[in-house]
Amino acid sequence: MNNPLNREPLKSDLVLPWVIVGMMLTMLAAYIIVCHTFGEQLRQPLPEDQRVLIRTVLYIVAIATFPLTNLIRHIQLRLNQTMPHAHATPGTVALAKNRYLVTVIVSMSLIEVVGVFGLLMFVLGDGFNTLHIFTGLSALGLFLYRPKLDEYAEIMNAMTVQHHE
Template sequence: MDSQFDNARINADLMIPRAVMIVMAASLAVVAALCIREGEQWQQHWPQDRLITYRTVFYAIAIITFPLTNLIRYIQVRLCQTMPGGRPAKRRYLTAVIVSMVSVEAIGILGIVLFLLGDGVNTLYIFTGLAALGFVLYRPRPSEYLSIAAALAHRDAA
């Protein structure tokens, strides 16, 4: 019975981080759908050589963003466990989730920018798919939240 209460409390504490993730993923999906449906009229049709240059740079940024986001998230979770201050665990973890989600959302925005500059819809699909993968990889996790809450409880008890 106690574990059910704990699970219910954990789910309640993670409701806002999960809502942030869902809203950011849904907003990216809506913008991508608008680009697919109505994007032809918004495209700039830049020269192909410039698009290839931007595409290469944006792919490099996306490739670098994933491990960098993982590193930043790891550091933030550790800082949430050790930083002094009166902020509760759920507020500390919300900050880590928001930073991760913004980083992942940026990958999807790179695809939208490339599409609007005149690149094909496949590029939009690829970058949006990478962003969707990032939303799954860096979703709010109960284990991370519990590690923060346990560290803060241990620190306060000492």
């Protein structure tokens, strides 16, 4: 599948995973818009010392989320390629699409949580700076773990080879 002509049909298989990414980006934008629009009405401020503790813990969790998501995604991609299947070739395409979609959904969901941390901290009384930092980190994660044609092509290749064995 390294031939670009063979890869063209695969691009259409990635429409739904890209829709998922678009929904996640829309949710991040919604967090920012809602906080800028209804900011003071949403806030339930905590004392500064408690907020600092919660913010620190959430930053640590956010930082740990990136390598954890990378590890989980790597494992899922390898499982997508190696898990046995007993379907005919048309079923192989559908199964590969479903497997890759699950991988994308899991990656995007894990990274979206980082954006939710920003919303949470804003509601607890932190400023827009914290909201924007967490949202920016989440957007970076959505970019890093976006659907990739090469990953999907590798899954298709592995499943096709496995089917012919």
